[in-house]
Amino acid sequence: MRRDRRRAEENAFRVLMITAAAMVAGSLLFVFAVVLIKGLPAISLEMITSTPKGGYYLGGGGGILNAIVGSLYLACGATLLALLLALPVALYLQKDYIGGSRLARAVRFSLDVVFGVPSIVYGVFGFIIMLYVGVRASLLGGILVLTLLELPIMIRAMDEVIRTVPPELKAASYAMGATRLETTLRVVLKQVMPGVVSAVILAFGRGIGDAASILFTAGYTDSLPKSLLDPVASLPLAVFFQLGTPFPEVQQRAYAAALILLVLVLALSIISRVVMARYNRYVIR
Amino acid sequence: MRLFLLCAVISIILLSTLAGCSQDKPVDTSVRVYTRSDACGAAETWAKYLGNSKQEDLKGIAVFGDPGLAEAVARDRSGIGFNNIGFAYDVKTGGQLAGLCVIPIDLNENGKIDADENFYNNKSALVKAIAEGRYPSPPARDLHLVTKSEFKGLSREFVRWILSDGQKFVDEMGYVSLPDDKVKQELSKLGPADPTLKMQGVITVSGAWALYPMVVRWAEEYQKAYPGVKVDISAGGAGKGMVDALNNMVDLGMISREIYAEEAGKGACWVSVVKDAVVPVTSSDNPLLQDILASGLTRQSFIDIWVTGKTSDWKAAIQRP
Amino acid sequence: MIDRYRWRGLKDLLAGRVMLGATIFASSLVVFIAIGLLIKSWPILVLKPLPELIFSTTWSPMRGEFGFWAFIVGTFAVTAVALVIAVPLCILTAIYLAEYAPGPVRNAAKPVIDLLAGIPSVVYGLCGVLAVVPAVRELAALFGVATSGYTVLTGGIVLAVMVFPIIIAISDEVIRNVPNGMREVPIALGATRWQATKLIVTRSALPGIMAAIILGFSRAFGETMAVLMVVGNVAMIPASLFDPAYPLAALIANNYGEMMSIPMYDSAILFAALILLVLVVLFNLGASYILIKVENRYAA
Numbered sequence: 001m002r003r004d005r006r007r008a009e010e011n012a013f014r015v016l017m018i019t020a021a022a023m024v025a026g027s028l029l030f031v032f033a034v035v036l037i038k039g040l041p042a043i044s045l046e047m048i049t050s051t052p053k054g055g056y057y058l059g060g061g062g063g064i065l066n067a068i069v070g071s072l073y074l075a076c077g078a079t080l081l082a083l084l085l086a087l088p089v090a091l092y093l094q095k096d097y098i099g100g101s102r103l104a105r106a107v108r109f110s111l112d113v114v115f116g117v118p119s120i121v122y123g124v125f126g127f128i129i130m131l132y133v134g135v136r137a138s139l140l141g142g143i144l145v146l147t148l149l150e151l152p153i154m155i156r157a158m159d160e161v162i163r164t165v166p167p168e169l170k171a172a173s174y175a176m177g178a179t180r181l182e183t184t185l186r187v188v189l190k191q192v193m194p195g196v197v198s199a200v201i202l203a204f205g206r207g208i209g210d211a212a213s214i215l216f217t218a219g220y221t222d223s224l225p226k227s228l229l230d231p232v233a234s235l236p237l238a239v240f241f242q243l244g245t246p247f248p249e250v251q252q253r254a255y256a257a258a259l260i261l262l263v264l265v266l267a268l269s270i271i272s273r274v275v276m277a278r279y280n281r282y283v284i285r
Numbered sequence: 286m287r288l289f290l291l292c293a294v295i296s297i298i299l300l301s302t303l304a305g306c307s308q309d310k311p312v313d314t315s316v317r318v319y320t321r322s323d324a325c326g327a328a329e330t331w332a333k334y335l336g337n338s339k340q341e342d343l344k345g346i347a348v349f350g351d352p353g354l355a356e357a358v359a360r361d362r363s364g365i366g367f368n369n370i371g372f373a374y375d376v377k378t379g380g381q382l383a384g385l386c387v388i389p390i391d392l393n394e395n396g397k398i399d400a401d402e403n404f405y406n407n408k409s410a411l412v413k414a415i416a417e418g419r420y421p422s423p424p425a426r427d428l429h430l431v432t433k434s435e436f437k438g439l440s441r442e443f444v445r446w447i448l449s450d451g452q453k454f455v456d457e458m459g460y461v462s463l464p465d466d467k468v469k470q471e472l473s474k475l476g477p478a479d480p481t482l483k484m485q486g487v488i489t490v491s492g493a494w495a496l497y498p499m500v501v502r503w504a505e506e507y508q509k510a511y512p513g514v515k516v517d518i519s520a521g522g523a524g525k526g527m528v529d530a531l532n533n534m535v536d537l538g539m540i541s542r543e544i545y546a547e548e549a550g551k552g553a554c555w556v557s558v559v560k561d562a563v564v565p566v567t568s569s570d571n572p573l574l575q576d577i578l579a580s581g582l583t584r585q586s587f588i589d590i591w592v593t594g595k596t597s598d599w600k601a602a603i604q605r606p
Numbered sequence: 607m608i609d610r611y612r613w614r615g616l617k618d619l620l621a622g623r624v625m626l627g628a629t630i631f632a633s634s635l636v637v638f639i640a641i642g643l644l645i646k647s648w649p650i651l652v653l654k655p656l657p658e659l660i661f662s663t664t665w666s667p668m669r670g671e672f673g674f675w676a677f678i679v680g681t682f683a684v685t686a687v688a689l690v691i692a693v694p695l696c697i698l699t700a701i702y703l704a705e706y707a708p709g710p711v712r713n714a715a716k717p718v719i720d721l722l723a724g725i726p727s728v729v730y731g732l733c734g735v736l737a738v739v740p741a742v743r744e745l746a747a748l749f750g751v752a753t754s755g756y757t758v759l760t761g762g763i764v765l766a767v768m769v770f771p772i773i774i775a776i777s778d779e780v781i782r783n784v785p786n787g788m789r790e791v792p793i794a795l796g797a798t799r800w801q802a803t804k805l806i807v808t809r810s811a812l813p814g815i816m817a818a819i820i821l822g823f824s825r826a827f828g829e830t831m832a833v834l835m836v837v838g839n840v841a842m843i844p845a846s847l848f849d850p851a852y853p854l855a856a857l858i859a860n861n862y863g864e865m866m867s868i869p870m871y872d873s874a875i876l877f878a879a880l881i882l883l884v885l886v887v888l889f890n891l892g893a894s895y896i897l898i899k900v901e902n903r904y905a906a
Contacts, residue, residue: 020699021703024774057498057501085631088624089625089628112820136489164783181618198775209723215525239728244350244494525862
């Protein structure tokens with residue numbers, strides 16, 4: 001009797017799980033398919049390798065190399081900066097340092113709140129500060145705002161993974177006379193590397209795909225930025241502008257830009273997972 | 286296994302009811318009103334036509350962006366909306382965009398569309414009507430370029446070029462040129478050229494979607510004429526253009542509505558560069574399409590649809606009080 | 607010369623101080639943002655009484671009427687729908703990925719999920735307009751309701767799809783990181799696979815999963831572009847799933863352009879951002895409380 005009930009429950013949940021996974025996969029694949037189907041026809045080698053020639057946004061020749069390079073500069077710069085800031089914070093939130101204390105709770109709380117701020121508010125704020133300081137929209141402004149945007153998700157995602165490190169692991173390290181820093185760097189970090197990489201990619205995805213924050217702070221230009229103070233094009237804004245024109249071929253190019261964005265994120269994801277596969281052997285389950 | 290089969294059977298039943306239900310429905314002639322959600326020149330202009338109202342007085346499902354609104358109306362048989370002419374007509378053929386149908390405005394309010402009120406079939410006819418003043422203004426309107434305090438330097442030369450050589454590209458882009466005397470008037474606002482000015486540098490522009498394609502075209506030609514000059518253009522709406530221009534974040538702002546007193550007070554200085562218009566549209570699947578095209582709608586019926594909400598049925602809209 | 611032992615200790619101390627600095631910086635961000643928003647919305651706070659601003663449903667900026675209640679309710683409505691859809695689906699999917707999925711499926715799924723976190727919101731919005739709006743229109747017709755398809759339900763569905771990657775990615779990592787011991791012990795005692803999984807999820811992984819859900823909620827509150835393309839943007843209190851609504855984030859994104867042109871509008875828009883911030887704070891407070899209760903009950 002009992003066994004039948006257990007088995008029925010197991011089967012029921014199996015069905016539910018697979019249905020759920022199928023629905024999630026289905027909806028996400030639909031989005032992916034739309035981008036692919038609408039964007040692929042507009043993709044060409046020229047699009048990826050050249051900057052817009054005259055009238056590109058009206059259907060003329062050229063490509064969006066400016067936006068590709070610009071987005072990479074923006075997102076990589078922001079992700080790097082955010083990583084520099086996020087890793088110390090996420091590690092500090094461990095029990096060894098302040099984990100479990102009121103300060104840790106306050107920090108997590110404040111980060112969750114910051115994560116809920118719409119990106120357009122960051123954009124507006126960034127804009128106001130730039131007005132105050134007297135600089136125009138530029139690569140630097142875009143990087144700073146995107147760093148702010150990526151920081152909460154990176155810290156929280158890393159934090160969740162770091163918290164799963166078994167305390168015995170750390171205890172063993174301390175028992176051998178290691179300091180907190182050494183334990184953190186040599187034991188904990190190796191254990192959570194895959195999770196950290198996951199967090200970085202999640203944040204990178206957020207940063208490279210956001211339009212509202214850089215609409216105000218990064219500007220737009222048809223050329224590649226030569227310095228941090230030059231305005232810079234970006235793929236989300238390229239999508240945004242091209243969708244707003246009345247030309248169907250240009251709207252198709254917007255999908256192509258979105259597709260390129262996806263490919264970039266995919267490439268980064270695969271590369272980092274391949275690199276991290278080497279570190280997987282250090283992870284103790 | 287049995288559970289799985291049960292789920293499958295239930296979903297099949299559900300899907301067939303869904304398919305079956307959409308067959309027998311009485312013809313619905315109610316009006317579904319659409320407007321723009323983003324603060325934009327098109328909605329302000331249309332609202333101005335409807336009894337000097339403001340965008341916030343237009344009631345209806347608010348959709349983001351001109352293409353979004355066109356799409357929403359095209360897919361809704363009972364929909365009514367408004368678009369910039371650039372988005373209501375096909376760019377290549379000049380005919381009406383597939384799925385949309387421009388609603389003729391019954392200007393003399395005699396209950397039908399006369400021959401001289403019938404210029405909506407293709408863009409060039411409409412553009413001609415706008416230029417000759419047969420299409421009311423509003424909803425036709427001038428588009429402007431704005432700067433802070435005064436036009437100077439490279440951006441001034443760009444504007445000067447727009448008002449002279451640039452005007453020959455207006456027709457091909459589907460906009461309406463300003464009348465010659467207006468162009469002269471705007472040129473005189475610019476002041477004399479500076480002979481020592483080097484044609485090298487960057488001009489930054491941002492603002493209205495309505496002007497974006499035109500300014501991109503102008504920039505393309507200008508950069509051909511003066512290779513040392515670069516023009517960086519971003520869109521984002523007329524409001525953003527105003528904010529950017531007034532704060533010196535960009536050299537020129539593209540504005541698709543009239544300049545408010547508040548903005549002039551903050552130092553806005555502008556010239557009109559081209560003209561376009563907003564047109565009312567409905568879906569080409571509208572059940573009463575032929576009647577609508579034959580009799581058109583008057584300004585009052587538009588007001589009753591968008592502002593007061595008194596008219597909510599197509600039949601009532603056509604048989605005006 | 608500092609001997610090796612002391613040097614290690616010094617490094618540890620230094621690192622601790624650096625980390626503390628970073629942490630204080632990160633956690634003071636919220637304070638800076640709150641103060642900034644407060645300063646910018648001060649003009650409207652001074653002009654109008656707070657209850658009127660929050661509870662009035664009249665929104666007519668040209669006439670100086672700023673009532674935010676419809677927007678607040680709209681925000682809640684869309685977010686609630688999104689979470690009712692997303693939470694069960696995501697938890698089930700995460701469990702499936704972490705525990706049951708065969709290797710190749712899992713290895714393919716992870717990059718795909720990360721990928722989808724990188725799609726610009728505009729694209730989600732467009733997919734929503736393409737597929738969800740007509741679907742909701744048909745669905746409403748089944749119930750005999752006439753609607754344009756731009757509704758709370760549509761916004762909720764699009765938002766749910768947008769938070770899928772975050773909740774699943776974090777939940778999956780958390781479940782995977784539960785030590786194998788927790789899996790092996792119940793099975794050794796005779797439990798089924800599912801019972802062992804249930805144990806893991808409701809004990810070890812629950813705090814992490816709840817954190818993932820909270821993050822998903824926060825993302826839902828702050829998402830602007832995709833939602834405003836499908837939700838109808840009508841400033842009214844939605845009476846049913848098939849009514850349009852107007853979330854606060856959409857209000858900000860639609861009207862940022864008018865900030866300089868209508869008096870008080872910039873304060874009003876940034877006040878909307880402030881309300882949103884307060885809502886997120888309140889929500890996180892509630893969620894933290896629940897989380898603490900959960901952690902205490904199932905001390906990991």
